[in-house]
Amino acid sequence: MPQPGASLLSYRASIPLSNHALVRLAELIRTRRIERRCRWRRLDPTRQALLVLAHLRNGDTYARLAAGFPIGTITAWRYIRESVDLLATLADDVHAAVKRASQLAYTIVDGTLIPIDRVADERPYYSGKHKQHGMNVQLLADPVGRLVWASPALPGATT
Numbered sequence: 001m002p003q004p005g006a007s008l009l010s011y012r013a014s015i016p017l018s019n020h021a022l023v024r025l026a027e028l029i030r031t032r033r034i035e036r037r038c039r040w041r042r043l044d045p046t047r048q049a050l051l052v053l054a055h056l057r058n059g060d061t062y063a064r065l066a067a068g069f070p071i072g073t074i075t076a077w078r079y080i081r082e083s084v085d086l087l088a089t090l091a092d093d094v095h096a097a098v099k100r101a102s103q104l105a106y107t108i109v110d111g112t113l114i115p116i117d118r119v120a121d122e123r124p125y126y127s128g129k130h131k132q133h134g135m136n137v138q139l140l141a142d143p144v145g146r147l148v149w150a151s152p153a154l155p156g157a158t159t
Helices: 021-038 045-058 062-068 073-090 094-101
Strands: 109-114 132-141 146-151
Touching: 021 045, 021 073, 045 073, 045 109, 062 073, 094 146
Parallel strands: none
Antiparallel strands: 109 132, 132 146
């Protein structure tokens, strides 16, 4: 929310992703809308895919995305949640990922803490190692660094 008397500035930005990623996600969104018989949405599937990729790649906040795509903050959140759920259906489950990883020369296992605002029940989300609240995600990658599997987001205190 801008300060009183401040003006809202906008600018164009680029996202370092292939056009294929945008087209593929837009197709998934379009197919889901047809399945659900959605008659109208504020953004077409391609613009929704662009919004989601901007969030995932650049970490833009819902408020910034909402301002850039002339929609409400809640709508931005809903579009991102819906699209991430669609992408999650494409991912391997842990058993398929382990089977795929067993065929590789070696795998990379790593984790990251995604910072979050405090929550009501703070204890499980506080990472003593990072000295902040967050969600812990574990990753399995191939030798080139391509993602094979990612865990669900776990409380930050999870090791």
